[in-house]
Amino acid sequence: MLRRLTLRDFAVVSASELEFGPGMTVISGETGAGKSLLVDALGFLSGLRADAGMVRHGAARAELHADFDPADAPAALDWLREQEFDDGQACTLRRTLRADGGSRAWINGRPATLSQLSQLAGLLVEIHGQHEHQALLEKSSQLALLDAFGRHDAPLAAVREAAARWSALLRERDALSRTGDVSERIDWLQHQLGELEREDLRPEALETLVAGHRRHAHAASLIAACDETLSGLSGDDEGPSLERRLQQLRGGLSRERAHEPRLEEVDAMLESAAIQIDEAALLLQRVRDDLDLDPVRFEAMDATLARLHELARKHRVAPEALADTRAAFAAELESLREAGTRLQVLDGEITTAAGAWREAADALGLARAATAGRLSQATTGLIGELGMGGGRFEVALEPVDRDRPDPQGGERVEFLVSANAGQPPRPLRRVASGGELSRVSLAIEVAALGSDAVPTMVFDEVDSGIGGAVAEIVGQKLRALGDSRQVLCVTHLPQVAAQGHAHYRVSKADRDGLTHSAVQRLDAKQRQEELARMLGGVEVSKEARAAAKRLLGNAG
Template identity: 85%
Template structure:
């Protein structure tokens, strides 16, 4: 719900901050004081087109800031996560309107587009009044409200799942159909696979081939180096290294008794002699493996050349040829199965369409029953709200389906007849703003909590009514406040008395400019404000007594 609304240099408001709680909050004030500016501010925070005329005269820009607690709006929290605007449980909307006509918007302190602002605000606040941005005028919102009222979550999920399956199967068939005649591709893949299968492409095989090729290419030099080293180690041209080390140890051993540290030297020389001996053995094995074999070299060279040619052909590194071969095998298997899969898909698509039709029929029946209940309940409330003879209908219109629709097989239109004898017309074409507001109130009260939007704003819903009807309007708004946060701009004391909290908007001239101020009223101030609304400029004792009675009855 809305926690805080801050305005700065907005119209005739220089600076104001309002805090809101649950239940019903009313906003009153003299004509022209700017009561509806709070509604206008929420409208701009909901993405309305910027209006430079709303910037206070002499100021460079107007600033609007709203802080919501989204705990009762899980859809808004999910939207914030999906759009990467999430910041824990924070949900703030900010917008500036510049005097030159431009504007900027932020969500949780991050720059946002007006479209994003509008999407998020639509999940948080719903404005009912005499303006074109009312959500209930949109047929998509009407359908959502009817489904929420009827509790159609299970039926909607079944319809959506059937439609999603049908679409997935259709996309698969279209993808397979686009491949056309795949015989040439199958032949080509078979040739490539056979060509690659003639080579050893196992992991490590190419590395071993490269090492073998390098060894053969340098075989003569390796043999010469090994022979020279073996001759030196064996002592062909003089004493061997091992023999020399033994002589060193013998000469030092005679003096070890006089210098204990020579024991450590002797151990090192002994270890060196062992290492030299092992090196000679390994060197001899390497030499025995070496052989200058031009034929073997030619075979290795030709194999390596073929691998490099294949790598260039398939535009991969030689070590990646095995992966390319596996990919070709997978594609070949999928193409060979394509014909069989296409034949099976036709039957699966028909079955998915039948499942969608069954689910859509069940949803349509449930919607029909819910539409009847909502129509009757709203019609009864319209009469209570001073529109005797008026009638409300929820019309279900079948839609010609080219493909399964996740929203079902029909659309909804809210129809209203404001007076007896008049044919019902779409709600969005109702001319009177006051009637439209009261009808919206009746719909919301009839649905009572079905709407997922947690904050509802009613602007001048009491226009053109008074007396007992005004008291009923107030009671209905208060009842709605039990399940939703309700903000109501009103000029009638019977409505204002029903609020759980009360703000008064007043205006004054200062330095030649008009300024509006907003203050929250305590119980005594509320009584004075209601008395003013009842009695006008001169507040009489009778007006104060009547105000006390209204507050007492509401409490």
């Protein structure tokens, strides 16, 4: 529900703030006073193209601000959350129009695009009249209203679910078909896997191979180094072994230990060194015993390592990554083998899914046909009451392509109107008269009362071209609509204005050579006087005041 609308430097309005409540609010005023500017402001806040001509003369920019209570618009709250514009229960739209033709928009204080502004406004307010922004002229809105009127939630959900299933299967088949003939790829993968599976690619096996190859490659020098070291440790004809030499050194120190206690620590170190040398000699002997000059084994390891490096270069990976490459090839091969089988199964599943969608679409189509008849009959009756005697309203169902999944079903909707008897019905968007269009829109909304999810409806000059009893009926229908929706109505007829729950008057005055408009909320006495003016013109007579009082009494 619209709670507040603020205008600044907009057309002839220098500054104005309007508070709105539930029910029906009427806006009246003299011709040229700017009473339709409030509707224009909502249009710009709904994403209409910026118009520099709407900036008040002498001002740099016009500012428009609308504050909504989205409690009655859950779809708008969901949209705010999805688009990350949510701020608790706040819902404010702001837009500036610059004199140079530019504009900017904000949602809940955050910059927004005109597309985002339009999407959100479409969930909050619906404008009917001689304006570009009229949701009922769009086929998508017409279809949504028909489904809401007929309460088609269940069959529509079934169609959407069936369409989603069918679409998913078609996408899967397209993806598999794009791979083309995979036999060559399968043969290539099998050959690559054969090469890789002949090798032991475990990390520990690779480490053992590399270490063994290095040891055999340096076996001769290793043997010579071990022999030389062992010879030095064990001694030869040229001198005693290191162990015997250490014993001799320890013996010489032992004779002097009594004179220097610290020599005992030196003796302990030499004893430990002797033990370490002995252990080193034993380990070195074991290493020497393990070393063997085996050219055949070395050649085998060298050949294996060469094959691994060649495979690594071929697949452009390190030798350590060959195991992962083999696993990837194996997974792809399995997938390609399954793809052929899956393609054969998919055709059957797609046929079944298409049949399920068509069955659900047929059920929805039957429900829509029945609902279209009820809505056509109800709206046609209301059109006659609203001064379009002989007029006719029809809901035409247009079939769509049933060979592709459509989540909206197997048909689209077109609202058709014949304004006068004997004339063929034409699409609603092509109705020439703005007044007729507004009255037809009103009739549709009243006939579908409670079905439209948009909480605020604006009717601009809905009473154009009518008067008398018909005008009173129009007002009564608007008031009835206001029982379940917030209704804003710009009118010049007192019979319509009298039906409002609240009343604003727009007036104009010349100040400093410029025209200024002011908007005033009327109390009971002021309202009676405004209705009398609307009835009697410039000179308000006692009869006009009495008639205004009767209109208000009848409406109350």
